[in-house]
Amino acid sequence: MENNKKVIECVPNFSEGRDRAVMEAILEPFRTTPEVKLLDYSNDEDHNRMVVTLVGEPQAVKTAVIAAAKIAVAKIDLNKHEGQHPRMGAVDVIPFIPIRNVSLEEAVELSKEVGKVIGEEVGVPVFLYEKSATTPDRENLAKIRKGEFEGMAEKIKDPAWRPDFGPAERHATAGTVAVGARMPLVAYNVNLNTSDLSIADAIAKKVRFIGGGLRFCKAMGVELTDRHITQVSMNLTDYTKTSVYRAHELIRIEARRYGVEIVGAEIVGLVPLAALVDTAEYYLGLENFSIDQVLETRMME
Amino acid sequence: MENNKKVIECVPNFSEGRDRAVMEAILEPFRTTPEVKLLDYSNDEDHNRMVVTLVGEPQAVKTAVIAAAKIAVAKIDLNKHEGQHPRMGAVDVIPFIPIRNVSLEEAVELSKEVGKVIGEEVGVPVFLYEKSATTPDRENLAKIRKGEFEGMAEKIKDPAWRPDFGPAERHATAGTVAVGARMPLVAYNVNLNTSDLSIADAIAKKVRFIGGGLRFCKAMGVELTDRHITQVSMNLTDYTKTSVYRAHELIRIEARRYGVEIVGAEIVGLVPLAALVDTAEYYLGLENFSIDQVLETRMME
Numbered sequence: 001m002e003n004n005k006k007v008i009e010c011v012p013n014f015s016e017g018r019d020r021a022v023m024e025a026i027l028e029p030f031r032t033t034p035e036v037k038l039l040d041y042s043n044d045e046d047h048n049r050m051v052v053t054l055v056g057e058p059q060a061v062k063t064a065v066i067a068a069a070k071i072a073v074a075k076i077d078l079n080k081h082e083g084q085h086p087r088m089g090a091v092d093v094i095p096f097i098p099i100r101n102v103s104l105e106e107a108v109e110l111s112k113e114v115g116k117v118i119g120e121e122v123g124v125p126v127f128l129y130e131k132s133a134t135t136p137d138r139e140n141l142a143k144i145r146k147g148e149f150e151g152m153a154e155k156i157k158d159p160a161w162r163p164d165f166g167p168a169e170r171h172a173t174a175g176t177v178a179v180g181a182r183m184p185l186v187a188y189n190v191n192l193n194t195s196d197l198s199i200a201d202a203i204a205k206k207v208r209f210i211g212g213g214l215r216f217c218k219a220m221g222v223e224l225t226d227r228h229i230t231q232v233s234m235n236l237t238d239y240t241k242t243s244v245y246r247a248h249e250l251i252r253i254e255a256r257r258y259g260v261e262i263v264g265a266e267i268v269g270l271v272p273l274a275a276l277v278d279t280a281e282y283y284l285g286l287e288n289f290s291i292d293q294v295l296e297t298r299m300m301e
Numbered sequence: 302m303e304n305n306k307k308v309i310e311c312v313p314n315f316s317e318g319r320d321r322a323v324m325e326a327i328l329e330p331f332r333t334t335p336e337v338k339l340l341d342y343s344n345d346e347d348h349n350r351m352v353v354t355l356v357g358e359p360q361a362v363k364t365a366v367i368a369a370a371k372i373a374v375a376k377i378d379l380n381k382h383e384g385q386h387p388r389m390g391a392v393d394v395i396p397f398i399p400i401r402n403v404s405l406e407e408a409v410e411l412s413k414e415v416g417k418v419i420g421e422e423v424g425v426p427v428f429l430y431e432k433s434a435t436t437p438d439r440e441n442l443a444k445i446r447k448g449e450f451e452g453m454a455e456k457i458k459d460p461a462w463r464p465d466f467g468p469a470e471r472h473a474t475a476g477t478v479a480v481g482a483r484m485p486l487v488a489y490n491v492n493l494n495t496s497d498l499s500i501a502d503a504i505a506k507k508v509r510f511i512g513g514g515l516r517f518c519k520a521m522g523v524e525l526t527d528r529h530i531t532q533v534s535m536n537l538t539d540y541t542k543t544s545v546y547r548a549h550e551l552i553r554i555e556a557r558r559y560g561v562e563i564v565g566a567e568i569v570g571l572v573p574l575a576a577l578v579d580t581a582e583y584y585l586g587l588e589n590f591s592i593d594q595v596l597e598t599r600m601m602e
Contacts, residue, residue: 037600245584263586265585270599280580283581295356
């Protein structure tokens with residue numbers, strides 16, 4: 001009896017972090033749609049933004065997020081919105097993240113289905129981004145969002161910024177939205193027994209993609225001043241291809257050059273079970289292990 | 302938003318492995334009781350026995366297992382039962398296993414509640430066993446069951462075998478039942494690059510409890526003849542105290558004496574997520590990691 005249920009995660013960002021009634025209205029579909037589970041939400045008053053995390057069966061998540069987007073579009077007027085976080089729409093960005101029995105390609109497909117509905121039925125222009133992007137220029141959210149709500153009125157008229165779905169004109173109050181798919185991110189930090197930030201920085205540069213290191217690794221050196229140590233702080237943007245253990249062991253190898261050792265590590269925030277399974281498989285040399293052998297996976301709805 | 306839900310596992314064994322209608326009747330409460338999930342069941346015609354695995358909220362599991370026990374008592378007549386597996390009752394043994402947010406003590410308490418109902422309301426004598434045992438003699442199921450259904454008619458009259466709950470007399474058709482609590486078992490095997498079984502045996506003897514090794518470790522040497530290697534095959538009976546990684550590394554240390562190396566490992570069957578988390582924490586040196594950071598734990602019902 002394996003659990004073959006498909007699970008996708010969605011982390012929509014809404015441009016409202018102050019008005020409790022509006023936030024609650026937006027959350028409603030996530031609380032009530034069958035086969036959708038609201039995992040977390042956090043609002044920031046300075047950012048005037050709410051970030052929601054939900055998981056569930058892909059079509060159910062699609063239904064819930066479209067319902068929430070409609071509510072946000074109806075209740076949020078970007079002309080009156082101010083906050084520290086850049087934003088271009090009432091629902092600003094909708095990333096889909098494959099979690100279980102879902103491929104990245106399926107997540108891309110789902111993002112396009114959602115984009116099509118928001119563009120054509122809700123009437124808000126949609127830019128597909130990250131893995132769903134239709135041009136390389138649109139992979140990076142910051143590039144799409146540059147100019148924000150205010151600048152989008154003109155930017156969208158440029159043929160290079162014609163939206164992927166919906167009207168080629170900024171929605172008067174709800175702006176535009178980026179919809180896309182990406183792998184889950186693993187925030188992984190490795191501590192070094194040196195207080196010399198230049199060493200942590202040098203190691204970070206060697207393990208990260210742009211320095212010639214691991215393809216799905218972003219990294220930088222960080223000082224943990226209280227503890228008089230430093231840290232290589234990483235984002236692993238595809239743990240299925242750049243494993244946690246590989247980043248860890250590569251840092252160990254580079255650290256030797258400086259006579260430095262790893263003295264600890266941390267995972268910040270959530271981590272997919274598969275990343276832990278991968279770690280155990282590597283260090284124990286497990287053969288033929290399946291994630292379905294983890295008892296808790298049998299208990300997931 | 303942590304998931305604080307209590308989850309207990311129960312693996313009741315029923316003395317019916319041939320009659321599909323009886324087996325289905327017994328399974329019914331596990332399929333229909335809210336907050337109970339039937340994970341697996343397997344019947345063996347030679348053993349004439351069915352082993353069921355269910356998980357769920359402790360009180361719901363209690364309700365379901367009592368309902369199933371009543372059905373088994375009504376439908377199974379041990380006087381007509383024959384099979385290769387030793388048995389003393391229609392429902393032969395009911396172990397409770399803490400999985401999540403449940404202590405072993407709570408599992409013991411639950412086993413006693415279930416035992417009391419089966420003894421006093423269903424009328425089948427109950428022996429508490431394993432961690433629920435009221436005397437050291439009753440910790441071992443095989444000792445309780447010795448003599449089986451047939452021998453129990455006399456055995457139960459011995460004051461040393463007075464049941465913990467219910468009548469001091471064998472139930473005429475349903476015999477007796479053992480109810481108890483134990484930790485989940487992790488079946489963990491480590492492969493060695495030697496075909497010499499005496500080496501695997503010697504290592505097994507050093508790492509296991511009875512040889513002076515790890516307290517919650519049973520071990521023996523096994524030949525993998527197809528692969529021309531050997532294996533230390535272990536049962537870790539409390540992975541929270543005898544960690545998978547500790548058993549693994551201790552075998553590595555002992556193997557050195559023979560110039561032998563570990564060339565792989567396997568986990569047989571199910572493993573609690575906490576055992577994998579423990580493994581990753583050790584090898585990566587994770588600080589302040591919580592099992593609640595595993596995304597999938599948020600999705601459990």
